[in-house]
Structure formats: C-alpha cells, structure tokens
Amino acid sequence: MYRYDEFDQDFVKARVAEFTDQVERRLAGEITEEQFRPLRLMNGVYLQLHAYMLRIAIPYGTLNTGQLRMLAHIARRYDKGYGHFTTRQNIQFNWPALSDIPAILADLASVEMHAIQTSGNCIRNVTADHFAGAAADEVADPRPYAEILRQWSSVHPEFSYLPRKFKIAVTGAERDRAAIQTHDIGLHLKKNAEGELGFAVYVGGGQGRTPMVAKKIRDFLPEKHLLSYATAILRVYNLYGRRDNKYKARIKILVHETGTEEFARQVEAEWAALKDQELTLPEADIAAINAYFAPPALAARPEGDEVVKLARLDSKSFADWVDQNVITHRRPDYAAVTISLKGIGEAPGDASDSQMEAVADIADQYAFGEIRVSHEQNLILPHVARADLKAVYDALVEIELATPNSGLITDIIACPGLDYCALANARSISVAQEISRRFASLERQRDIGELKLKISGCINACGHHHVGHIGILGVEKKGAELYQVTLGGSADEHTAVGEIIGRGFGPDEITDAIETVVETYLAHRLDRSENFLDAYRRLGPAPFKEALYGGEAKAA
Template sequence: MYRYDEFDHAFVDARVSEFSDQVARRLSGEITEDAFKPLRLMNGVYLQLHAYMLRIAIPYGTLSSKQMRMLAHIARTYDKGYGHFTTRQNIQFNWPALSDIPAVLRDLASVEMHAIQTSGNCIRNVTADHFAGAAADEVADPRPYAEILRQWSSVHPEFSFLPRKFKIAVTGAERDRAAIQVHDIGLHLKKNAAGELGFAVYVGGGQGRTPMIAKKIRDFLPEKDLLSYTTAVMRVYNLHGRRDNKYKARIKILVHETGTEELTRQIEAEFAHLVDTELKLPDTDIRAIERYFAPPVLVERPDGEAILKQAQLDSRGFAEWLKQNVVTHRHPDYAAVTISLKGVGEIPGDATDVQMDAVADIAERYGFDELRVSHEQNLILPHVARADLKAVYDALVETGLATANSNLISDIIACPGLDFCALANARSIPVAQDISRRFASLERQREIGELKLKISGCINACGHHHVGHIGILGVEKKGAELYQITLGGSGDEHTSIGEIVGRGFAPEEVTDAVETVVETYLGLRSSPSERFIDAYRRVGAAPFKEALYGTTDAKAA
C-alpha cells in the first residue's frame, strides 16, 4: 500500500499546524462559527445535531493494521468508543470535542492519515473496488490510478472551490463493485484489443434529490491520458456548473441540461489542448506507483482444502460463514473475507474500539497486515490463506464480528440519519435495526438470497437508497417521519435507479412493508436461484404495489 513521501509528510503536518491555530482562534472567540465553517470543512469537521463530527479519509478504502489501531485509539480516547464506516470508504467520529480535534489530526498524521478533502466543494476521497488486487475477475488493480488521482487532486488550486462536491470511483473488473455509474466520474479499468490498459470513462452519475446514471463518454482512454482527460472534464464542469443553485450544481445536471453529445464535444476540445502537456503520465511514474500496490508474496498452502473440509464438518457456523462471507481470490490457496459490521440489531457500519483493535490483530497475523473498507460499510481482509480461514473465523467470533450475512437482506447500508445528521428528515438507524431483527434467521435470509437493502434519512441519499434492490427513504410530512419504498435499484455494472412504488409508511409500518415485498418476491420468482433484482426486472412493480396497497396505482407521498 502507498507510503507517504517527504512531501506528503510535510504537507499533512503543515495542515495540522494551520488548523490547530484556527481551532484555537475559534475557541477563544476570535473568529465566529460562520467564519470558521469553511476552515473546518476543509479539514473534515462537520457540525451535526449534537456535536462536531470528524470524517477521516481512507483513500480507496485501504488500511494497515497500524492505521486501524490508531482509529481504535481515537475512538477510545476522543470519542465514545466507536466509529462509523461510511459509503465513501471513510470513517466518521460523531462525538469529538472541537478542542481535541487538533490532537486527533496529529495522531492521524503519525500513521500517514488525515481528514483533508472529506468535505467541501472539492474532489472527495477517491474510492475503488474493495477487493482490488485480490479479485479473481480483475483485469488490473485500480488502486494505483486512484492514488495518482489522489495526489493530483489534493488541494488542487484550480479545483478546490468547485460548484459542488465531486466524487470519483475506479474499478478494475467487469463486475462493478465500486458503483462507478453513480459517481461524477466513473472509471472502468480495462484492456483494449492490443492488450493495453486504459479506461472506459463515465460522467454525470449521482444520487441525491435528482438521481442519474452516468453516461459513457469514452470507451477507451489510454492510461497515460488519465490526468489530462480528468482535468478536461473538471475544467468544463468548473466553467459551466451552476453556482446559483446548489441543488442544480452537480455535474449530472450539467450533463442533463447540456446533453451528453455536446458536453463530450467540449471535454474532447479541452482535452486536445492538454493531451501532450506535462499532465501526460510517463509509464515510469505509473509503474512506480504500481509498485506500492504489489500484492504480498503468497506462498502455496495446498493444505487448505483438507483443513476447510474438516472444519466445516466440525462447525456449522463456520460452514455458513465460509459460504456467505468468503470469496474467490486470484490465488487458488487464498481467499478474500468480508467482515460484516451488520450484526443482528446493530448499527450498520459501526465498530467499537475493541473490535477495531481485534481486526487489526487478525489482519496482522493472517492478512498480510492489510484491511479494506467497502462502500457497503463492511471491512475486508483481501488476502487470507484458505488454511487460516477457520482461525480467522474463530477470532471474529470472539469479538462479535462473525455474522454470516454478506449480500443478504440484513447486510443493510444505512446513513446516520436523524440520530446525528443535521440534514436528515428521519431516522435510519432504528429502521435498519428493526429490519435486521425481523430477518435475523440466517436460514430465512439464505432462502431469500442476494438482496441489497439500503436506507437514507433524507433526499441526499448517503445511504444509497436509490440503488438498493429495496431502498428506503426517510422524509418528513406534517411534522412526522415517513418512509418511502423504492424497488429495482442497483449499483453494479447494470446500474438502475429504484422506482418509488407508492405512498410512504409510518416508522412502525416499514418493517412489515419490507416483509410484504419479500414475501411477494418469494411467491413470484421463477426459481429459488432467481435473485430479487432479476425477478423485479422481469415482472415490474405492479405485483408489489398490489401487495403493499391493494392497487397497482398507489400514489406516492
């Protein structure tokens, strides 16, 4: 994984010193909250309902054990003993005192971490496939390119004050596990007929109050042109993006209002001026960054299958976990493991300091000292010998992290909602917890099969409800919380935006409504292997509306 160079260390240390002085002036009353706001946002500090919140960057979701232990230390020392992993592969701490945040940032800097550009109208944390470098279906590891984009975009003078926040995601496999088509720029790393690496480029995706699927504007961009072309996109957006209305300021609106063909023409024209400039990436520089992400030396462990066979006979729990939370690795003697942060009745994405320390220990002992954060709010061990999987499982059981529900209905994505967020209209966490308890039976979850359920507490869609197979959006109506249900969304290579099926439900009705949707699906699927999303696309919304409302014409509210 990437290690800071001399510039990185100096840059982050200088920012910590600068922000420490700004915090001191705010605490002394020398500057007002209004004046402090843009300064704190540049350093990942939000003012939520009850306290300040600090969002820490985890570039492309990759962490070392040492860094995870530091996050545990911060949770224990400066917060209430836990952190919340987010859909941008970051972590948030909800209760730090403002006076402590400079100390937090100094601690982070000591392990090559920071909170820069995790908020504000700038290029945010670049995200990637959480199985990058390990996935059997991968063309190439996308993280070196994400790192190149991170270095290029950090406090970029031209793009630090954009019309609105800007998000980039990169994937290196045909199976899109980074949701690139709902990002401002999505990059699909691929090879052309000559075997050369490059990118399919998507522009203008996003969720929020106006969800849109990105448009492909380049089928193949050579890797050397990554920064030149990204700069061209950013310049066109920075010039023409709306600054008079924040609800129409994202690049997706520019694409929609200008038209894909015309916007592509403008981007290509700008790119023509940049293609042979200093932004062209030398092959030596790409390969140098690539070396930081060289996979660990994976020695052959042919004893793995015999060990696994016996372990499954000895432990039903392990057999279930192995089937649900372990995926194929590019090396036959290894596997990638999902550590679910979605135990029954728990808050999706939360991990305690004790759990973070335990996961760091497991990664150090069994996972080549590497961890990932997924955009689905789970943790990943990307490289585990199959012979060690039972030992990993036993260690996870001890710390309450062995829930075998990856990609099942209780593997819920949820934003913090009205329990924390000043923008939220409704609570997300209690709804997620109630649904999780209702579907606690692993046997029942397995019968249902793959089902992505996602919850947002407001239209900003931080819970990605638009691309949930079942999405739940909390809204406020006449002073009360109400929950709309959307069906048919997906954030993979076949991205779709869910359809609102009808009027909203009161908090106490939501779980029953989800159960009705699930039972309707089970009754109409063509076979036990037909996934919810496939069945929905085959039959449409009508049978679900009928089951929920007694009519196929339920008016949304």
C-alpha cells in the same frame, strides 16, 4: 500500499498546524461559527445535530494495521468508543470535542492519515473496488490509479472551489463493485484489443434529490492520459457548472442539460489542447506507483481445501460463514474475507475500539497486515490463506464480527440519519435495526438470496437508497417521520435508479411493508436461482403495489 514521501508528511503536518491555530481562534471567540465553517469543512469537521463530527479519509478504502489501531485509539480517547465506516470508504467520529480535533489530526498524521478533502466543494476521497488486487476477475489493480488521482487532486489550485462536491471511483473488473456509474467520474479499467491498459470513462452519475446514472463518454482512454482527460472534464464542469443554485450544481445536471454528446464534445475539445503536455503520465511514474501496490508474498498453502473441508464438516456455522462471507481469490490457495459490520440488530457500519484493535491483530497474523473498507460499510481482509479461514472465523466469533450475511437482506447500508445528522428528516439506524431483527433467521435470509437493502434519512441519499434493490427514504410529512419505498435499483455494471412504489409508511409500518415486498418476491420468483432484482425486472412493480396497497394500487 502507498507510503507518504517527505512532501506528503510536510504538507499534512503544516495543515494540522494551520487548523490548530484556527480552532484556537474559534474557541477564543476571535472568529464566529460562520467564519469558522469553511475552515473546518476543509479539514473534514462538520457540525452535526448534537456535536461536531470528524470525517477521516481512507483513500480507496485501504488501511494498514497501524492505521486501524490509531482509529481505535481515537475512538477510545476522544469519542465514545466506536467509529462509523461510511459509503465513501471513510470513517466518521460523531462525538469529538472541538478542542481535541487538532490532537486527533496530529495523531492521524503520525500514521499517514488525514481528514483533508473529506468535505467541501472539491474532489473528495477517491474510492475503488474493496477486493482490488485480490479479486479473481480483475483485469488490473485499480488502486494505483486511485492513488495517482489522489495525489493530483489534493489541494489542486484549479479545482479546490468547484461548483459542488466531486466524487471519483475506479474499478478494475467487469463486475463493478465500486458503483462507478453513481459517481461524477467513474473509471472502468480495461484492456483494448491490443492488450493495452486504459479506461472506459463515465460522467454525470449521482444520487441525492436528482438521481442519475452516469453516461459513458469514452469507451477507451489510454492509461497515460488519465490526468489530462480528468482535467478536461473538470475544466468544462468548473466553467459551466452552476453556482447560483446548489441543488443544480453537480456535474450530473450539467451533463443532463447540455446533453451527453455535446458535453463529450466539449471535453474532447478541451483535452485536445492539453493531452500531450505535462499531464501525460510517464511509464516510469506509473510503474513506481504500481510498485507500492505489489501483492504480498503469498506462499503456497495447498493444504487449504482439505482444512476447510474438514472444518465445514465440524461446524455448520463456519460453513455458513464461508459460503456467505468468503470469495474466490486470484490465488487458489487464498481467499478474500468480508467482516460484516451488520450484526443482527446493530447499527450498520459501526465498530468499537476493541473490535478495531482485534481486527488489526487478526490482519497481522493472518492477512499480511492489510484491511479494506468497502462502500457497503464492511471491513475486508483481502489476502487470507484458505488454511487459515477457520482460525480467522474463530477470532471473529470472539469479537462478535462473524455474522454470515454478506450480500443478504440484513447486510443493510444505512446513513446515521436523524440520530446524528442535522440534515436528516427521519431516523435510519432504528429502522435498519428493526428490519435486521425481523429477518434474523439465517435460513430465511439465504432462502431470500442476494438482496441489497439501503436506507437514507433524507434526500441527500448518503445511504444510497436510490440504488438499493429495496431502497428506503426517510422524509418528514406534517411533522412526522414517513418512509418511502423504492424497488429495482442497483449499483453494479447495470446501474439503475429504483422506482418509487407508492405512498410512504410510518415508522411502525415500514418493517411490515418490507416483509410484504419480500414475501411477494418469494411467491412470484421462478425458482431459487432467480434473485430479487431479476424477479423485479421481469415482473415490474404491479404485484408489489398490489400486495402493499391493495385497492389503492388499482385505483391509481
């Protein structure tokens, strides 16, 4: 895990001192809220529907236990006892007093954390596969490259005031678990025929009111040219991206209107002028960053399979949890564990202060002190000996975080919606809770199989509804909440934007509508091996429209 050097520490402390002065001036009335707005946004502070919100950066989703305990402390002392983990692998606190935020930032700085560039028209938190460094199918750990990008982009003088916010994601496996094609820049770490590391480069993905899948503009970029090529992309965007209309300011619009081939040509021309200059990554620097991400010393634990086998026979609930929330590790004696923050009927992505502290204790005892945050709003223990899985499960049961639903219909992604967000048109949390309760039966969930359901409370798509197998978008119509359903989206290596299936549903209808969609799938699937997404792509929308709208679908 990366550790701050002296420059990092001095920079973050200076930013805390600067923002402390800005907050004092705002509280004294020396500057207006409008004058304060750009200053607070540079430090991750939003003004939500009811209060200020603080968004804290968790680079590439990696935390140590000291950092997680600090987040628990902040939740308990400065908030209402919980935090909300987001689809950007960050955490948000929804109720801090403005007067307390400088103290929160100082506490964060003491454990090498901050809130810089979690907002504003800059390069946001760089995200990565939450199983990075542990996954059996990984070519290489993408986090060192995410860290290189983080260092390069932090308060970058040329790219701090872009036309619009900018997001980068990196994955190191063929199975894309970082949703790279929904990002402004997506990087797929791979090897060429000679065994050299490099990247396939995707540009122009994004969601919001104009969802688009990123286009591949380079099949293989040598590792050493990562920063020079990223600079070329951003320079083209910074020069030609629109600043007259924020709804058309993202790079996805520029790529679409320019055309992929022409945009790629412009990037290549820009890159040709700088690729062999000071932005070339020296091998020694790459090696130094890689050293920070060396895996822990994983001692051989050959007894693991036998221990798990006996525990499964003794406990069906443990067996269910292993089947659903545990994945294969690159070391056969170990596993990676998903800690679901989607308990039945609970707010997706929320964790209490006591739960965070308990997870830190579990990670210290059984997972080498490391925790990940997934973009699916769960926590991950990346390195757990299989022999310790039952002990981890028992500890998670104690804190009500052992729900065995990873990848199932109740593992819902949802934004805070109208309960918190000033931009939202409709509630998200209550819809997620009701759907979760409707599908509470684990037997039923497992019969349905893999199904990614995602909910957004407005068109900004913070809940990633566009790329849900089933997506729900909350809108406002004539002063009432209405929920639009999309089907067939995905955010993996075959990214697709879901199709709007028809008219929306009221708050009292949406759960029934989702059940109808699910039952239609079950009635039409070839067998249990055909998951929802595959069945939808085979069947198309017709049977789902017929089931939802009957005669309306035929008339349309």
